[in-house]
Amino acid sequence: MWEIDTTYHNDLQGVFDRLLDKKEVLKNQRPLPAIALRKIKESLMIEWTYNSNSIEGNTLSLRETQMVLQEGITIKGKSLREHFEAKNHESAIHHLYTLVENTTYALKSSDILSLHGYILRSIEDEFAGRLRNGGVRISGANFTPPNAKKVSGLLDELIDFVQNNPAGLNDIELATVFHHKFVWIHPFFDGNGRTVRLAMNLLLMRKGFPPAIILKNDRKKYYEALNQANRGNYHKLILLISQALERTLNIYISALPGSDYEYKEISNLVEEESLPYGQEYISLLARQGKIDAYKEGRNWLTTKEAIEDYMTNRKRKR
Ligand SMILES: Nc1ncnc2c1ncn2[C@@H]1O[C@H](COP(=O)(O)OP(=O)(O)OP(=O)(O)O)[C@@H](O)[C@H]1O
Ligand SMILES: [Mg+2]
Incomplete structure (x- = not known):
């Protein structure tokens, strides 16, 4: 179970290198301007809450989530439960930041239970922060999660695996494998997805990355990637998490004084600049992680410089 192919x-080395470079850029520029930092944190908190809850089935829109969280407004026609889910997720993120800031931190199963406790609070109080004691099924999944008797032991093994990293994985790979093994174990009756999308970011943020936010629009891709991971193939899931990470790294980098990269939708870029590749090919490079690019809504954005870098690197390799 702990052998990783x-x-x-x-194929992903280029993406990893780029993410590490960007993390370094940020690290060397810290502290970021305080106002910019606060704004980014606040808007990521809302996005993260909206996307993670929406993947789970919550029907609040991004704007409604923002109104609930920032203005304390109740949305007509939405259930009490949906409002709790938004507020609970916000509390869980606040708790997560306190864990990230604790410098002596090492991941413990009690942290996972506490995150889960926030997620289900006032919704399913009898299960909040408690491991399941019965069987579960995941609809659409190509396997059945392990017997409840094994959950506690498997979770401890997973935490050991993350602590000791016997396969020598990099931070991004390790966080992704953690994500997958966690939902494979499926330690809780409900709330596994939301909890692991928090806990994975605890690992990444402790290493100096911003949070990776899996977008609602990528839900199908995310489930498909998990199914491939169940078969032992991590390529798609690692690429998905890397791209989510690159998107937030770019958001932070664009707030740096003097930052002047202009990310544009590929169709616009092709029209405005004279480039050696067409829209289709550039989109393919973006999806495969071969160029610096990120997805916003349904569109991929990249820069002229990203395509030039790709061309130079190709020439060098030949
Ligand atoms: N094919 C799959 N293989 C492994 N894990 C899967 C698969 N499909 C879904 N999952 C994981 O299971 C989670 C769903 O579990 P659960 O309902 O307990 O969590 P949730 O937080 O209530 O909902 P969600 O996870 O949808 O947000 C998904 O988010 C995903 O992480
Ligand atoms: Mg659920």
Whole structure:
């Protein structure tokens, strides 16, 4: 169970290098301007809450989530439960930041239970912060999660795996494998997805990354990637998490004084600049993680410089 097939590594090395470079850029520029930082944190908190809850089935829109969280407004026609889910997720993120800031921190199962406790609070209080004691099924999944008797032991093994990293994975790979193994174990009756999308970011943020936010629009891709991971193939899931991470890294980098990269939708870029590739090919490079790009809504955005970098690197390799 803890053997990881890393044949994806060569194909993703370019993405990993880019993410590490961007993390360094941010680290060297810290502290970021305080106002910018506060604004980014606040808007990421809302996005993260909206996307994670919406993947789970919550019907509040991004704007409604913002109204509930920032203005304390009740949305007509939405259930009490949906409002609790938004507020609970916000509390869980606040708790997560306190864990991230604790410098002596090492992941413990009690942290996972406490995050889960926030997620289900006032909704399913009898299960909040408690491991399941019965069987579960995941609809659409290609496997059945392990017997409840094994959950506690498997979770401890997973935490050991993250602590000791016997396969020598990089931070992004390790966080992704953690994400997958966690939902495979499915330690709770409900709230596994929301909890692991928090806990994975605890690992990444402790290493100096911003949070990776899996977008609602990518839900199908995310489930498909998990199914591939169940078969031992991590390529798609690692790429998905990397792209989510790159998107938030770019948001932070664009707030740096003097930052002047202009990300544009690929269709616009192709029209405005004279480039050696067409829209289709550039989109393919973006989806495969071969160029610096990120997805916003349904569109991929990239820069002229990203395409130039790709061309230079190709020439060098030949
Ligand atoms: N095919 C799959 N293989 C492994 N895990 C899966 C698969 N499909 C979904 N999952 C995981 O299971 C989670 C759903 O579990 P659960 O309903 O307990 O969590 P939730 O937080 O209530 O909902 P959601 O996870 O949808 O937000 C998904 O988010 C995903 O992380
Ligand atoms: Mg659920």
